[in-house]
Amino acid sequence: MTDVALNPAQAAKARNREQAQARLKKRYRAEARFRFYGRAAIVVALAFLVVLLGRIGLQGYSTFVDYRIAVPVQVSADRVDMADLAGSNFNLMVADSVLAMVGESDDAYGEASGEMMEILSSELGFQVLDRLREDPSLVGQTITVEGPMKANASLYYKGQIERQTEAGARPLSDRQLDWLDELKASGAVKGGFNWTFLSSSDSTEPEQAGVLGAVVGSAMMLLVTALLAAPIGVLAATYLEEFAPKNRWTDLIEVNINNLAAVPSIIYGLLGLAVFINWLAVPRSSPLLGGLVLALMALPTIIIATRSALKAVPPSIREAALAVGASRTQTVFHHVLPLAMPGMLTGTILSLAHALGETAPLLMIGMVSFVPGVPETFTSAATVLPVQIFIWENASERAFHERTAAAIIVLLVFMVIMNLAAVLLRRRFERRW
């Protein structure tokens, strides 16, 4: 009788329950899988961030160390032509002195000194020249000069060029490596913080190249952008938000601004080339021109950010001001704008930070030129940080790649500072209504 207990209806029920449970399990598995995808996406995105920043940090941090050598140079009178100082080969003189430091002397073919010159910066020779120009009586005496090693020598000290590499595959010969080891062991070469990188401008020699010119250029350009885009953007946003009648014209302006915000930045470069350079004859590759182009580019985003800050001011403030007899202009200037100021500033700073990193439009207006100095005026040729990064990335020498990463670190530091300023402003003044 017992096996009759499971009548067909009950059996079907049990089967159903089993199926339902199996289905439920499957659904929960799908749920877990889905959740996993989501988590994986976040992990992947953050991993990219870590890899990107970590890789640039690893490539760039070594730039901030450089190796400098102090050399007592024997300036013998027979090797200096006082009539034509610059024509004398001071690099050779320095190389000979360093050869003496490692207990060698030049061979008849000048091969040893030639190889030695390859690991010493030409700046040392220039220093001797400068000292002699200042004081010609130094001829025949010993001048001690202090300057950087050539970039490849520094790379060896930093372990980026290794002795294990086959001799033909590395830029330094075995003999040069021996010298470098000996110089370091004797204490003639010392490592220290690379001030040159922060205090000099672009150069064809990596060990003398720095970011100062680009930083100053960026600052000047950003100043022009800020002076133009911030007031125009704030006033335009205020007009659209507070004064503009709702009609076809203001609709057109609105649609226009939204679309301008999404126009590729390179198009602004073409605009700058056709209008500012060819038509208005603004000097090429100047901070003024770059600032003008970036101002037009930043304007729509500033307007959009400013408008949302104005929208956040509750209408009751306006109504109260109007009710006690203020005109609309007075309402806006005395009450709405001051209250919206923190939000507007935050949005403006963020837009400017974005403009600071912009490169593509600047390539169109001739900013990709080799500028060895710090720009003096707003109309002189200049380079800016992102473009400097682009130029160095294209350089073939390995030491420039290291410097590219370091320039990126400098750029990111500036952007972080601007973003932090924006966040702090928001924290400090944010008001919830």
Add this chain to the structure above:
Amino acid sequence: MFTWIALAALVLFSGVAYGAGRRKALGAAGGKALTLHSLPGYYGAYLALWVAAPAALLLILVSVLGGRVEEAALRADTPAAVAELAPSAQEVFYNDVLAQVRGDRASERVYEGQLGDVFAAKAQQAERLDRTITLGALAAAIALVLGGLAYAWPRLRPSYAARPQVERWISALFLACSVVAILTTIGIVASLVWESWRFFQSVPVTEFLFGLTWDPQIAIRADQVASSGAFGAVPLFAGTFLIMMIAMAVAAPVGLFAAIYLSEYAGRTTRAVVKPLLEVLAGIPTVVYGFFAALTVGPLFRGFFNSIGAELVGGPLDGVGMYLMQVQNQMALVAGAVMGIMLIPFVSSLSDDIINAVPQSLRDGSLAMGATQSETIGRVIMPAALPGIMGALLLAISRAVGETMIVTMAAGLQAKATLNPLDTVTTVTVQIVTLLTGDQEFDSAKTLSAFGLGLTLFLVTLLLNIIALRIVQTYREQYD
């Protein structure tokens, strides 16, 4: 320099006018501010505006356009000795003339003999023009200042409504600022259309849009072989499309799933940590991504494919192996993948907004019926958010198409119509950059073709943006 001094003088003068106007109005009211129609400051501002604003406008206009006018007048009668020169040499000649007058740096060319005489004459003419324009502007500015004074001074009576007048000036300023946005658009469209039109005179539109070879050359000599070059942009469109597809294949799934997780699953703290970090990813300049692509991802991918190729060579897939061995750093996959990383935060933040806009009641209804969270997302939230997400993806596509630095640094220069992600391709933006960096001559088809490409790029992205913005906006309004 002259303009700056004059503008500084105007600022000073308007300050004086402000004080004077204020005093006069107060004096006329017998010192009782209450009897004035407007606050005393408004009378001062009214006078200051009339005194300084028209003259300042004129000075700015002259400083922007004066140089142009001077150049045009200088070129109006070109002497025979100059007309004989090549067009580029004429350009240099006039630049040198202007440079001498303005004290800029001139080219190192020396003008001797007849040309030297002409140069001296032109320099004199330029100097005369310079003086005329400067003095004329100065005279006109002084006239405007006096005129403004004469107009506004008698009106400073207690009954005069100064405030509405000042406010009219202010709203004119407001309107002028908003019009800058319109002017930018007009400037973009006009410059692109104008230069493209010049380009399409030498290369037919159909050849540009449907031609299959891209090989922009300029003839250095007129009789040079292959002097015309080929301007068929299809390979560039194909390259742009390929890189965009790869980028979207990375950005769309990762960005979307990140957005779904953040808005539907993540707790408050996770959101508070992850969202700013994603914003950091969005804030990194594209040149940094380009550096990363060119020097890290490129060599990495090449090493990977080369080693796979080395394994396959000699086996049944020998041909594939040989191909993989030859893969270069600059493959479409590298640029596309890195661009995809760049777009992840863009896609995720836009989608996050859209998913959050789906009303909670839809979620609650679905969950109450016993659906799991993933079923709710897949069958209720996603269908509701789909149009908005399509809009977000379109915006991302428009970004990918217009992105310049990553492709310039990591994609190649070979114009090839291919869909193979391991091939080297080039894009519209890369070509614009290559065509326009360095020295340019504005009458060669090579330089002008960049504007043709720019116009195409502008129109395509504009179309994508308009569609996307419309979708996103109508969608947002639906649930408001």
